[in-house]
Amino acid sequence: SGPTPTPTPGPVDCTALPCVALTFDDGPGEHTPRLLDILAAHGVTATFYTVGRQVEARPDVVRRMRAAGHQIGNHTYDHPQLTAVSADEVRSQISRTDALLRAQGVTPSTVRPPYGAYDASVLQVLGSLGHGAVNWNVDPRDWEVRHTPAVVQRVTSAAAPGAILLLHDVHPTSVDAVPEIITTLQARGYRFVTVDRITGGVSSGALVNRGRHP
Numbered sequence: 163s164g165p166t167p168t169p170t171p172g173p174v175d176c177t178a179l180p181c182v183a184l185t186f187d188d189g190p191g192e193h194t195p196r197l198l199d200i201l202a203a204h205g206v207t208a209t210f211y212t213v214g215r216q217v218e219a220r221p222d223v224v225r226r227m228r229a230a231g232h233q234i235g236n237h238t239y240d241h242p243q244l245t246a247v248s249a250d251e252v253r254s255q256i257s258r259t260d261a262l263l264r265a266q267g268v269t270p271s272t273v274r275p276p277y278g279a280y281d282a283s284v285l286q287v288l289g290s291l292g293h294g295a296v297n298w299n300v301d302p303r304d305w306e307v308r309h310t311p312a313v314v315q316r317v318t319s320a321a322a323p324g325a326i327l328l329l330h331d332v333h334p335t336s337v338d339a340v341p342e343i344i345t346t347l348q349a350r351g352y353r354f355v356t357v358d359r360i361t362g363g364v365s366s367g368a369l370v371n372r373g374r375h376p
């Protein structure tokens with residue numbers, strides 16, 4: 163319902179217009195190409211927090227994300243809770259994934275720690291690798307509910323200007339929710355932008371802590 167949204171060319175001024183950032187964790191997965199089709203059809207850019215071993219499995223999908231102008235971040239190599247492993251392991255998890263992304267022509271921008279879990283030691287290592295960390299402030303628990311109308315309802319009811327929305331592109335029920343999330347929020351005047359545009363960039367070792375610990 164409502165008018166068909168027209169993608170706005172050029173940068174969006176998030177101080178003048180309400181913005182939200184869609185973020186997708188844990189991929190790229192088998193449903194990610196379909197998600198990229200959906201985002202392209204709506205003229206929307208998003209942010210993908212990719213897992214290194216998935217980047218190894220689907221490098222072509224990462225190149226497609228890059229070509230479409232999406233932001234691509236680092237979600238570790240194989241998704242450990244970073245507060246439960248050594249500093250050397252944190253460094254390995256992040257630097258290995260950075261290298262995999264760079265091999266696909268991507269300059270990774272920011273880290274999302276698995277489970278949103280961080281401490282001073284984790285942030286210090288991220289900072290030493292030139293990264294800041296980004297959590298979220300709207301979590302529909304899509305990995306748990308696995309029900310498309312519930313994911314749409316939870317996201318659209320909680321969205322607010324500047325919101326960072328957490329979804330997982332490895333779940334088809336979440337990918338299926340994206341068209342209605344986009345059309346519902348666009349009808350309320352929201353623009354969909356990358357995390358970097360919402361935050362203005364995150365300094366090395368800093369945390370955008372809009373998220374909640376599980």
Ligand code: NI
Pocket residue numbers: 187188237241276277
């Ligand atoms: Ni994750």
